[in-house]
Amino acid sequence: MENEIINRLYELLEQKEKLFLEYEKESLALLDCDIDDMEEHINNRGKLSVEIDENEEQIKNISNNYEYGFIKPVLSNSCDRNQLSLAHIKIFDKSQKIFSIVNRISRINCEIEQRIILEQEALLEEIKLINSGQEAKASKYSDTVSDGSKPYIPGKIKSI
Numbered sequence: 001m002e003n004e005i006i007n008r009l010y011e012l013l014e015q016k017e018k019l020f021l022e023y024e025k026e027s028l029a030l031l032d033c034d035i036d037d038m039e040e041h042i043n044n045r046g047k048l049s050v051e052i053d054e055n056e057e058q059i060k061n062i063s064n065n066y067e068y069g070f071i072k073p074v075l076s077n078s079c080d081r082n083q084l085s086l087a088h089i090k091i092f093d094k095s096q097k098i099f100s101i102v103n104r105i106s107r108i109n110c111e112i113e114q115r116i117i118l119e120q121e122a123l124l125e126e127i128k129l130i131n132s133g134q135e136a137k138a139s140k141y142s143d144t145v146s147d148g149s150k151p152y153i154p155g156k157i158k159s160i
Helices: 004-034 035-064 086-132 134-147
Strands: none
Touching: 004 035, 004 086
16 A cells, blocks of 8 residues: 555656646746747746646645655655655655756746846837837827827927
8 A cells, every 4th residue: 555655656746747847848938939929938837837736736635644654754855865765765856856846947937037027128118219209209190180189299399
């Protein structure tokens, strides 16, 4: 019975590792993708997060009901690996791999935040340029003439 539980935990951890690797892949894509593709990668990460949470819930249920010694410290890598049985060592090692992936994702997320801030600043600057250009003033004037409202006349040219 214990081996079945350990094997099930290991399967869940393998699944968790694959999900986090996919999440990492989507995160890396956000660093250099076209701005129009960012939403797709963010949505993909959201779907993966839901799957990761479901996986984590299954792991938590098994570990809360584990009768054959300790498993939570093994899953959290908060015990001495040298004192574990072979069955527990494979759980410990797989958890360690997952923690390293999560750590990489955390660093990538900081870079993603910075990229989003830079993109936002660039877009705001572009909007300012468009709104202050000659075409913007001419556009405002032509729009008001066609809809019958009071015409837009720039502040510097008060008399015509």
